[in-house]
Amino acid sequence: xxxxxxxxxxxxxxxxxxxxxxxxxxxxxxxxxxxxxxxxxxxxxxxxxxxxxxxxxxxxxxxxxxxxxxxxxxxxxxxxxxxxxxxxxxxxxxxxxxxxxxxxxxxxxxxxxxxxxxxxxxxxxxxxxxxxxxxxxxxxxxxxxxxxxxxxxxxxxxxxxxxxxxxxxxxxxxxxxxxxxxxxxxxxxxxxxxxxxxxxxxxxxxxxxxxxxxxxxxxxxxxxxxxxxxxxxxxxxxxxxxxxxxxxxxxxxxxxxxxxxxxxxxxxxxxxxxxxxxxxxxxxxxxxxxxxxxxxxxxxxxxxxxxxxxxxxxxxxxxxxxxxxxxxxxxxxxxxxxxxxxxxxxxxxxxxxxxxxxxxxxxxxxxxxxxxxxxxxxxxxxxxxxxxxxxxxxxxxxxxxxxxxxxxxxxxxxxxxxxxxxxxxxxxxxxxxxxxxxxxxxxxxxxxxxxxxxxxxxxxxxxxxxxxxxxxxxxxxxxxxxxxxx
Ligand SMILES: Nc1ncnc2c1ncn2[C@@H]1O[C@H](COP(=O)(O)OP(=O)(O)OP(=O)(O)O)[C@@H](O)[C@H]1O
Ligand SMILES: [Mg+2]
Ligand SMILES: [Zn+2]
Numbered sequence: 174x175x176x177x178x179x180x181x182x183x184x185x186x187x188x189x190x191x192x193x194x195x196x197x198x199x200x201x202x203x204x205x206x207x208x209x210x211x212x213x214x215x216x217x218x219x220x221x222x223x224x225x226x227x228x229x230x231x232x233x234x235x236x237x238x239x240x241x242x243x244x245x246x247x248x249x250x251x252x253x254x255x256x257x258x259x260x261x262x263x264x265x266x267x268x269x270x271x272x273x274x275x276x277x278x279x280x281x282x283x284x285x286x287x288x289x290x291x292x293x294x295x296x297x298x299x300x301x302x303x304x305x306x307x308x309x310x311x312x313x314x315x316x317x318x319x320x321x322x323x324x325x326x327x328x329x330x331x332x333x334x335x336x337x338x339x340x341x342x343x344x345x346x347x348x349x350x351x352x353x354x355x356x357x358x359x360x361x362x363x364x365x366x367x368x369x370x371x372x373x374x375x376x377x378x379x380x381x382x383x384x385x386x387x388x389x390x391x392x393x394x395x396x397x398x399x400x401x402x403x404x405x406x407x408x409x410x411x412x413x414x415x416x417x418x419x420x421x422x423x424x425x426x427x428x429x430x431x432x433x434x435x436x437x438x439x440x441x442x443x444x445x446x447x448x449x450x451x452x453x454x455x456x457x458x459x460x461x462x463x464x465x466x467x468x469x470x471x472x473x474x475x476x477x478x479x480x481x482x483x484x485x486x487x488x489x490x491x492x493x494x495x496x497x498x499x500x501x502x503x504x505x506x507x508x509x510x511x512x513x514x515x516x517x518x519x520x521x522x523x524x525x526x527x528x529x530x531x532x533x534x535x536x537x538x539x540x541x542x543x544x545x546x547x548x549x550x551x552x553x554x555x556x557x558x559x560x561x562x563x564x565x566x567x568x569x570x571x572x573x574x575x576x577x578x579x580x581x582x583x584x585x586x587x588x589x590x591x592x593x594x595x596x597x598x599x600x601x602x603x604x605x606x607x608x609x610x611x612x613x614x615x616x617x618x619x620x621x622x623x624x625x626x627x628x629x630x631x632x633x634x635x636x637x638x639x640x641x642x643x644x645x646x647x648x649x650x651x652x653x654x655x656x657x658x659x
Contacts, residue, residue: 178394179387182362183225185255186243187233191358191386193222196345200226201242204233209292210343211318214300216331217347220387223327227296228254230325231262235290250290260288267307268299275307280314286321293322300326301333308335315341349384352376358386359393363404368397370404376478377406380459381413415452416443418460422482424453425460428497428521429489431528436521440514450513454504461498468494490560493527500524561589564610573602590614 184190187197196215203209213230215223232244232254244251253259265275287293297303303311315324315338326342328334356375363370378396382389393404400408410417427436443453467473467483468491500520507516561582565574581592589610595617598606606613 177391178362178366179390182390184222184229185232185246187226187229188243190222190226190229191354192350193226193347196226196347199343199345200230201233203242204230204239205242209234209323211322212315212324212326212342214326214328214331214334214339214342214344215347216328216334216344218349218385219329220382220385221347221350222386223347224296224298227294227325227327228262230323231259231292231294231296234292234294234323235259235261235287253289259290261290261293262296263294264296264298266298267302277310280310284319291321295322295324297324297326299328301328301330308338312337312341350386351384352379355379355382355384355386355389359389362390362393363397366397368393368402368404370397371406374404374406374409377409378404381415413452414447414449416448416456418456421453421456421460425457425464425497428457428500428524429486429493429527431524431526433521433525436524437518440517440521444514450517451505454501454517458498458501461494461501464489465491465494465498496527497524565606568609569605573598573605576602577606585614588612588614590616592616592618594618 187201190197213227215227217223229244232246232251233239233242235250235254236244237248237250238245244254246252246255250259254262285293297311311324312335318324324342326334326338331346356372356379359375359378360370360372362368363375374396375393378389378392382392392409396404396409396412399412407417409415424436424439427439440450440453444450463477464483464486466477467479468487468489470476473479473483500523503523504513504516504520507519511519561584562574562578565577569577576593576597577591580597583590589612591613593615598615603615
């Protein structure tokens, strides 16, 4: 008979448990030193080893020949627990037995001494699902804990356990299991099962399982069946209906470049081909998050796998990434009130803002003037220098801002120089700009196709300054206007 991997590879001893070091250590020591609590609460995410460890503890305290706090695994008590036939282990699933009757049963039963072992053990799975009455009945029992009886409450929802119960339990918090540890465990299973696996595929499984070992092991089980003994990335993507990383990254680039048409076509296509948009959204989020980590950390290698893809996007502005991350996040929320595809499309449309607000130059970090590029020293300066308009955003009227954006500009040392036509800006505009950022200069160039007769003042200015950098003050004088306030 086929035994699913998740059952077949359930750890039988403390040392076989992956992760959960703190819980394992506390319990092993408690067994070794015979300092057991009357009640434990195991709280943590699904499939991370709560029930498994509760059973190992049951074996360890009832084992006929325990060693160093570990169950021997071969005595009749250990075997009986493994088989599920140990009379002193009572497992109650609170999710399906929510009534007070079950708790009464517990209360009655605890008055009996263990039948075969040293301790009677009650494992209350999904303890947060107990009714209030049941909780109260349990509380009574915990207030006067019977001899040789141990309660193990397991829950995925710690906050739902009443404080009065919590205070009577020793609480052990289980955590999500790290990807690296999951991959190691999966590798071991592949070896034992004679499966041919790609390491990348195991990482994909770990990522999809979000720290839950049960999900990871089950997924490996399904993937290897689907791939007839081969565990490959493409096969996993295929049978789960998730998109390949390459395609996900393609979409991400579309979002960063505000290629709205292409991106919308992309997700519509994905839906038509039966791809799961929820998963696509998760994967997209993961890609942006990694890019953000890569961009923000000094040593990103420590927390992520840095690939050429990340290096190639070194120049994308942090703001653009943060914005896209935010937009992707809104998809899930938006999808509560509308269809997922629509929420996705709305998010794509929002990326248009990137084009409108953040300059393309910044997105690609192609600094226009070669001079500015050589002057750039640190990343921060580079960023500010690549998008001088940010300084003025929200502070200037759109028309003036647009005029500046359309003009040629460059950094000269620390000063920002705009090359404009005389008619582009009024003195008032200039005063305003200088008020926002005094280190700005204007160079007024001659109109190319201007007829011979220039307005007198323009001619005068050209004669006076030519294409020289004109500081604000000089310009003020040149134009004969009153000295503007800085
Ligand atoms: N820490 C772990 N180390 C190794 N395998 C694990 C671990 N946690 C879970 N597993 C695997 O997942 C299966 C289910 O684990 P278990 O029943 O202990 O999870 P749980 O935390 O009780 O989950 P739930 O909250 O859903 O009840 C185990 O049979 C085992 O294959
Ligand atoms: Mg469980
Ligand atoms: Zn034993």
